[in-house]
């Protein structure tokens with residue numbers, strides 16, 4: 001038994017012997033005891049930022065790669081290590097109140113649903129899930145378990161996005177007629193591949209079976225999936241749309257109170273059986289809201305270097321759209337919101353002297369800790385983030401059925417004009433790793 005294990009057993013038996021679990025909503029003076037799943041990459045910053053809250057206390061770190069604990073250990077020494085989150089959850093039992101989930105996308109729902117079923121609060125990275133169906137289960141389970149949730153698109157709480165939301169809500173542009181959102185990224189190097197690359201030996205530090213988790217069996221290939229590069233692969237990530245859609249469309253969703261689209265249509269540079277395309281255009285139509293001009297609102301997503309027509313922005317002749325961001329076209333002007341930058345208003349003749357008042361940002365991570373301790377809600381909870389993620393993943397469903405306008409019946413989770421595409425709303429899980437619906 002190593003020291004970490006001994007230390008853990010000491011603390012866990014203390015928990016079993018009667019240290020009370022945090023009772024939601026009544027322990028403002030207690031610490032929030034947190035387990036972190038995924039400790040390098042974004043997990044390192046999720047743990048660092050969450051752990052900087054004076055009442056946040058990490059009680060367990062889990063990573064399938066044992067070489068990935070060093071940086072979190074340097075920041076928070078003495079926290080127990082696990083390679084399997086299921087063992088961590090079982091061992092910690094009542095000794096933890098919440099979890100940060102910072103794994104590749106395909107494992108978000110499996111881990112978060114398990115935690116919520118145990119009554120644990122969840123901070124889960126974007127996109128909330130790998131499929132539309134999983135995003136729906138995440139929202140339903142959070143409501144059933146009455147836990148405090150937050151999606152990890154931290155720019156939601158940043159001054160740039162908050163300021164843009166306020167400008168739209170203040171009616172500076174009038175009602176919004178259409179929206180364009182884009183991200184220049186063409187993927188991470190594998191979008192043109194058609195077959196899995198050559199396999200190689202699994203490093204001794206990595207449990208490849210647990211890294212695969214719900215995903216179909218495949219051989220490990222060095223420096224192709226783990227770490228970071230899994231994004232391009234359909235079995236693990238969600239392409240550029242999945243990587244950036246929940247960031248870039250978030251202020252649009254918040255400002256306009258969008259929920260579910262009614263139609264989705266996609267075209268791309270071509271899709272193979274393994275990876276997401278290198279460039280695509282996805283056209284959504286949403287029901288109109290109090291903030292939109294018509295009965296419906298068109299929102300078009302572009303990636304891989306595709307951009308909306310510059311002329312739509314009403315910028316000066318030498319104006320250039322940013323590499324990534326959104327363009328909101330209102331009845332009385334346009335707003336360009338770079339990802340991530342302060343909003344700009346056009347045309348210049350109208351807004352040249354307009355003073356944009358900055359709405360201050362705050363810590364997205366601390367907001368989750370505060371809400372969990374107070375029993376209150378975050379603004380990026382799964383009731384909000386679920387439909388945003390469904391929209392992102394519906395884009396990927398449409399990409400797999402190119403050139404067809406899919407009608408979306410959100411309440412029934414059906415595609416009435418293309419029922420054969422409904423299978424794409426769900427994943428196929430490896431035996432023993434099936435994801436159960438919210439209950």
Ligand SMILES: NC(=O)c1ccc[n+]([C@@H]2O[C@H](COP(=O)([O-])OP(=O)(O)OC[C@H]3O[C@@H](n4cnc5c(N)ncnc54)[C@H](O)[C@@H]3O)[C@@H](O)[C@H]2O)c1
Nearest residue numbers: 038039040041042063064065068102103125126152227228
């Ligand atoms: N919010 C943001 O700005 C932002 C930025 C980057 C990534 N992300 C998101 O964060 C998540 C992680 O992305 P990344 O770039 O850090 O990936 P990564 O592959 O670099 O890191 C993932 C970490 O999780 C570990 N891991 C993998 N499977 C695990 C499992 N089943 N159990 C425990 N640990 C496991 C890996 O060993 C690694 O340490 C993704 O969902 C990604 O979309 C968000």
